[in-house]
Amino acid sequence: MARVPVDQAKVDACRACAAEVADDVQHFIDRHTTVGVERTVARSYGVEGADGEGTPLSNVLVDRLHKAGHLGHGVAYFLGRALVEGAGSIQEAAEVLAYSEEADLAPGRVSAAEARGALTQATAAGLARIDGAREAREAFKARFPAGELPLKYVIVATGNIYDDALQAKAARYAGADIVAVIRATAQSLLDYVPEGPTTEGFGGTYATQENFRIIRQAADQSAEETGKYLAQTNYSSGLCMSEIAWMAAVERLDMLLNDAMYGILFRDINMQRTFVDQYFSRRIIARSGIVINTGEDNYLTTADAVEKAHTVLASQFINEAFAKRAGLVEEQMGLGHAFEINPWLEDSFLFEVAQAQLVRQIFDRHPIKWMPPTKFKTGDIFHSHVHDAMFNLAGIMTGQSIELLGMFSEAVHTPLLMDRYLSLKSARYIFGAGRHLGEEIAQWKPGGIVETRAREVLDSALELLEEVRKETIWDAIGRGAFGDVKRTRTGGKGFRGVVERHADYVNPILEALERPEAP
Template sequence: MTTTARPRLDLDRARVKEARQLARKVGRPVVSMARKHTTVSVERATLRLAGLGGADPDGTPWVNRLADAVRADVGLEHGVALPVWDALLRGEAEDLATLAAKAGAGSVRFRVPEGRDSTRATSASRKAVGAGLRRIDARRKERERLIAKVGDAPATPWIYLIVATGDIHEDIPQAQAAARAGADVIAVIRSTGQSLLDFVPEGATREGFAGTYATQENFRLMRAALDETSRELGRYIRLTNYASGLCMPEIAALAGLERLDMMLNDSMYGILFRDINPVRTFVDQRFSRQVHARAGIIINTGEDNYLTTADAVEAAHTVTTSQLLNEYFAKEAGLEDWQLGLGHAFEIDPDVPDSFRLELAHAMLARDLFPKAPLKWMPPTRHMTGDVFRGYLLDGFFNLVGALTGQGILLVGMMTEAVVTPWLSDRDLALQNVRYVMNAAGNLREDFRPAPGGFIERRADHVLGETIGLLDQIAHDTDAAGHPPLLAAIADGTFGLMKRPADGGRGLDGVARKSARYYNPATELLDQGAAR
């Protein structure tokens, strides 16, 4: 992806450096905490990487059955790898699937092996999980070969369009139609509530509410369909889904195995907007991002969501703060600049004086701070009133800011936002809006320069200053339990006006502090490739 690397705001580079240093200071204790803990989803993702899939007749995934049985016998704090492969080496079953079935029936017991038995289980589990990671490597190379063969999207921003009917077999023709109409990235929205399921549904699904379930089979079907359309159109169509919620690591692993190209993966979204336990979320997001790094997947972060609950002018600095934290966590996990689809949004009330100039300042600040990242620019939603003519105009302004500031991923705004789930005709009109603005503006960003010391530059500098102040405040935040300062700030409602305590939220019972004998071949192998 080509991005505009040349800064166009006269920001104080020392202040930019200070902001990043503070983000590292805030982020390091969280990474340290994540390294010391594991979760049920991390352990289940490890079993998936080793090749275990499928579900029992009741629809409970075998990875859940096996992980639950190990946990019941020896606890989660040692990891599942040593007990599972020890059982296989002891002859309890010939393969993982049979072992999971026996575990679900209660006919096998697990132990944490010692001595030579532990060494053998370590070697066997590392070999099995390593094979899964090599399959992810192969899918990444497959993507590269296909892009080289059929061609890529001709220019940025990539046009990102959502489909999700609840029925994967209805999603496919809609996604293909969207690609033919000009979309470069297809996002399949997950069914409402899936982020709160502590299991990944199995198979192709035909029922979902306001979205379609994320499953391995649904990933496979949509990827195959978009590959067909890519060959037809002569440009590679990218596929996006959601690595978030209680099964974030597992969905990341499945995305790598099925060659998805982007995944929504924000460090704090699940905490703030789904009330998932903060410790669980940060442990899961680090593992999932390591998988994304290995798979060559671009992450999309969710800062735009803060502006749906907080004022877009007053809370602008919380977006920039979160972007800097997301950047730190992503790079620590091994992601590169080209994989950082950092989020921001066009959400200022259009009745605010100079609202367009303020939006431009915020977008230029993001572009200047992250010149090599394919920023994900989100359209207006909060102030869409149901007046489709006004909404269409607002989307045009949004597209113009995207053109002026060189955004990398542009989510298509719908004039019927807040009215109905968009029809195909609505999507066609929205794509026409994008095409008109992008074609008419051309490379206007080469000519556009805000006045030195003018309104736009002053606003960007002000937001940067507030960001530095907030990061410094967070770095010195404390609580009685001794949690990392960022967790204390989240508990105080710093982001999105949501107060989420570190010892509350969904999924806390699925977190365990690692014992001295903990072993996980997936984290070991992924850590070897993670940036320090």
């Protein structure tokens, strides 16, 4: 593809600003934990099960320690102390701490070092589960040829996990490379993860560990039957971001929607909670080899895609900086952007191509996630299909890595099987017909629309990042710098679940994930 002009000095300046922004937040992260992080630690040590009302044991355990005012020591401290004092297992220790009226919930009697030492074997076992799942996934995947880029990504969302499994297999037969089981509406606001398989869900299906396992089995079966691998993705976001990352890691998922700011902006989740949770979730993701998909595309559904395109690029730099601090490599950073310019704007296609090519060049090692038009979809399914075709053409021209295919019935109802089939058929046609189109375009008109637009977006992104660096991201979000959405540092859901770490905080799982030798 003809390259757009990119001033490398400005790109470097953008990365430097983003690094300072991320460093400021990292100082906060390193001094705090959350109820979500601590529940994830408990799960990584094998704590499982739920009470008669369906409340997970990990929730009851962590909430009880939090209410007692001692969660800042880390749930691992109390589990390790119980082992030192004779508990038969971590599961037994968790049940006593969660349910027994006689349980001592105050720290003491055992040092942090002793508690940490008692968990050495369990910590190794928890990490081995992640590593074993990663090895199993890669070994299975190696048996099948990789799909041509862009990988075709579709959603299933029936509410019933068993129906989703059938639809996932149907999608693979129709040519899909990736299937996402979209979460039930508002699950991101639940401060617990349901147990077991689910058969009811509005607007989607609940993300649970058992549901992950069911889709993984169906995806693997479809790979065996068709000879092509089917990647699985879900959502590691919301109030249970890190718990879902753990579940996905041990159930061999390939991708996770995981963004540093999405929950803050679009689900009104407290920003302190979100930043701490995303760091721990990404430490798990880095170890597991999962590819993240960030959510910058959402900015263009609440803000104008022409005026605010630079906010997408600025956020991509910030997401990259956060991801690097959590140990991810570029090949795991599926940065998001979208085809959301008003289709009736003259030369809108050239603007879209300019932005897509700019992102592709700047983040050349990243598996870029390219999102379809939604904002200007209407009940006119015929025009909708054409709109998606233009999106597909821009994607193949500019070498995007992953395309979430648009559905012609986007504005009408939850897509049916036939809608998905027609979307895959259209993508197959355009990706094939335009496979080498980009390579045939040697140069854009000097000073023309595409070149000018690319320069403007990069310049504006750098200006925004310099502002965010000076005022901090806390205040930048507060004034609505991203997506035209304003949030406060102490507002939003989940704020009460943020806890300052005690000087003797114990979290051997995180310590192990942070060691440089971790893969």
